[in-house]
Amino acid sequence: MLSAERVKVFWQPGCTSCLRTKEFLTKSGVEYESINVHGNPAGMEELRKLGARSVPVVARGDRFVFAQALGDVIKFLDLKVQVQERLSPDELVKKLELVLPAACRYIRQIPAEWLDKPFRNRNRPIRVLCHHVFRIVEGFLESMQDGRELTYERIMKEAPALRSGEDIARFGESVLARLQAWWKTYPDRSCSRVMDTYFGKHPLHVVLERTAWHPAQHTRQLMLILETLNIEPDRRLGAADLAGLPLPDKAWDDEKEAA
16 A cells, blocks of 8 residues: 555536546545645645646655556556556547537526526536536547647636526537537547656547547536436436446535635
């Protein structure tokens, strides 16, 4: 077991990879210091001193690794575990064909007066989260088209002009259509080429998997938002719909701040 003093996890609420990383380390028997950088200037400064600008990050001493790909965390900490078998690229696209329409349905159900409010302990308007679900996929498609690095800024780009839930849902439908058009003609069905991303160089298959499970996890959060508002989600995504995606157990990180 690795000592708690040597391993730190930098994270923030609502971050899909942050929650997955923390759950993974706990299941793997790794003790770690949990540092929530959201609204925490000291934690953010410590993160920046390492040389990182985004989370999740797993650090040991002055070395760190981005944790979007669990394989990188396993290698960094020299863990004797394996990640789950990855769905095929075609299966991953099919998952997105379930997830993105579901997100559109749920966004249309959120009352307009709630769109500018934050959810729980993440100071981010629900509207921004809704757009982000689809921007993850759009950013991926842009990088596939222009060959440029898939940057953090690219997937986090906001769209102030999209104000209503209907506007965002229609945007999501357009992103799905673009994804389907791309996959229909993309020649490398194994997705074996290496892609530059903000969390390192990875085979396209790995990046496509993240492009599928990342919005899937946020879509689970949209269902949680509706449940919190006592609104039954329209045609819930169930376990069978999400099977094979490397999702966290929980939809939202419920870790409490230390007193």
